[in-house]
Amino acid sequence: MQDVRMRIGTATLLTLVSFFSVPGAAGVFVWWLVFTPRLQEIKRIRIVAGTILMIALAALFISAGGGDGLSYLVRMIVIILIGIWLFSEQKTGEFLHLGVWMFGNRTGFEMGMIAEMGMQMAESLATDLERIHIALKIKGQRWGAKTLVPAGLILVSDALVRAQGTAELMAVRGFYNGGSLCPKFSHRRRDLISGMAAIAVGFLVFIPVSEFLILTW
Amino acid sequence: MKLHLNAARACRGNWSLVADGTFSEGLHLVSGDVGSGKSTLALMMAGFLSPADGSIVRDGISSSMISLQFPEYHVTGATVAEECRSWGLDCEPVLYEINLMDKRDVAPLTLSRGELKRLHLACALAKKYDLLLLDEPFSSLDAKEKERLCEHLSRLSGGITIIFSHEQSCFPRVDHIWEIQQGELFNRGKMPDALTRWEHAPALIKKIIASGKSLKNISHLDLQEAICRT
Numbered sequence: 001m002q003d004v005r006m007r008i009g010t011a012t013l014l015t016l017v018s019f020f021s022v023p024g025a026a027g028v029f030v031w032w033l034v035f036t037p038r039l040q041e042i043k044r045i046r047i048v049a050g051t052i053l054m055i056a057l058a059a060l061f062i063s064a065g066g067g068d069g070l071s072y073l074v075r076m077i078v079i080i081l082i083g084i085w086l087f088s089e090q091k092t093g094e095f096l097h098l099g100v101w102m103f104g105n106r107t108g109f110e111m112g113m114i115a116e117m118g119m120q121m122a123e124s125l126a127t128d129l130e131r132i133h134i135a136l137k138i139k140g141q142r143w144g145a146k147t148l149v150p151a152g153l154i155l156v157s158d159a160l161v162r163a164q165g166t167a168e169l170m171a172v173r174g175f176y177n178g179g180s181l182c183p184k185f186s187h188r189r190r191d192l193i194s195g196m197a198a199i200a201v202g203f204l205v206f207i208p209v210s211e212f213l214i215l216t217w
Numbered sequence: 218m219k220l221h222l223n224a225a226r227a228c229r230g231n232w233s234l235v236a237d238g239t240f241s242e243g244l245h246l247v248s249g250d251v252g253s254g255k256s257t258l259a260l261m262m263a264g265f266l267s268p269a270d271g272s273i274v275r276d277g278i279s280s281s282m283i284s285l286q287f288p289e290y291h292v293t294g295a296t297v298a299e300e301c302r303s304w305g306l307d308c309e310p311v312l313y314e315i316n317l318m319d320k321r322d323v324a325p326l327t328l329s330r331g332e333l334k335r336l337h338l339a340c341a342l343a344k345k346y347d348l349l350l351l352d353e354p355f356s357s358l359d360a361k362e363k364e365r366l367c368e369h370l371s372r373l374s375g376g377i378t379i380i381f382s383h384e385q386s387c388f389p390r391v392d393h394i395w396e397i398q399q400g401e402l403f404n405r406g407k408m409p410d411a412l413t414r415w416e417h418a419p420a421l422i423k424k425i426i427a428s429g430k431s432l433k434n435i436s437h438l439d440l441q442e443a444i445c446r447t
Contacts, residue, residue, distance in 0.1 A: 131290040134265050138283060139293065139303055150295045157326045158289065 003187040004094040010198045011086040017202045018078045022071050024205035025078040031201050035194040036085045051080055097183040106178035121159060128155055218242050218278055218347055220377055224271035227257045236402035245379045248417040249397030255381035256286055259352045281348035288337035292325045300325045304340040315339045330357045349378040363387040385419040388435040409433050
């Protein structure tokens, strides 16, 4: 889906639908199967396995406490799939266009810029994690409680150094506030179809269809 | 002890690098432009990146070490002393040698890039390895530290040491020169014959060769000796 406005709207709707009920999650899963590159995205994002493991643990606790852990697990996994799709389709600069389109050249520009920086930071953190992993391997160490704290410190420290660098660069270039941008968006026919399909999934879950249709055997 | 690259190919999007050749014991220099694939090749040779095609065979190599270009990537300790210990080293002599004793309790990432590189190289070079891969070891070092590193590398004996660098001013005495050009690793041969085939050779070296003077190697001493010869 090329248009970031449609993509975020679709992802928000599908997340709500999925969270609402298991049938909703099933409908969203079918949408995900039909309209996204599916497993190709998951392979690229290693953090998925860890996230699913954490959710499975939470589901186990819910079940142990008498709740419906399985329902939680199913709904959350589908929400993660939608999140992965949203993240993998993201292109540099889109949030800036979206921010300006929504809130104008001052507030919108700044919000968009902060979002762009956040995305850049997320990518840098992923690269840093990979490098730390290699560094540990070089030293013959393994991931564990002992290495977790220093690794976390390095990630935070690196992020702060980068943020300071960016702030200094912007100050040197004379940034004060806001900016000027003419937002541009593009979409294909397929994007409209997948957006309509997402609305249809939401319609089927949120609207009690049986009250409008006479269903007889 | 040998490292065989059998048409090993690294790919990243539309970019690719193919490497074919055998690295035997001694000091090798792999030169190439920035972005030519030196770091990728180093990671592949270290076994941290699988070749998309071909293979890399280690013959008689039982221990290896790679020094990544950016010293920050190696840091796993919360303090300078812890960082030393994370390499399995006694921190006192190492820090004393590189003049960082007074910074033993500070966070490694608060050191300057040059200090951090010095710390990293001191740790990485403290032990002996069959295969030692150094990715841009001279970057972030001042002239004095570069010279000190060159002397250390020139003194190494046994094992395969490979320097990946686009350095143009300071070199140790090397045994073999390789070059990456247009996505391919070329074997320029043993010293001193390799010098005439080395396309990335620094201007000074090219000038000495063009003037008809013979050059035995590429260290400062060798260059001085060639220049002063009448």
